[in-house]
Amino acid sequence: MKKIKIGLKSYEYECGDGCCYEQGDLIYVDGEQIGDTAANSVENALQLVLSHLGYDVSIEGLDKDGEIDWTIS
Secondary structure, eight states: OOOOOEEEEEEEEEOTTSSOEEEEEEEEETTEEEEEEETTOHHHHHHHHHHHTTOOOOEEEEOTTSOEEEEEO
16 A cells, blocks of 8 residues: 655735735645645645546535535546
């Protein structure tokens, strides 16, 4: 089994005049920053990590009945 290390580093940013605010996580795989995801989006984080590892990723969101509600490809 191959071992990998995934790191998440939270960040917050606010403009000097206070008109904008952003928060999220920087994502690292084995110490290399591979991207970031604003608003702590689990779906985008999964897609970034799995794509970095060489997988062709499609993530589906399911509704309360288990039907596909949305897809990220």
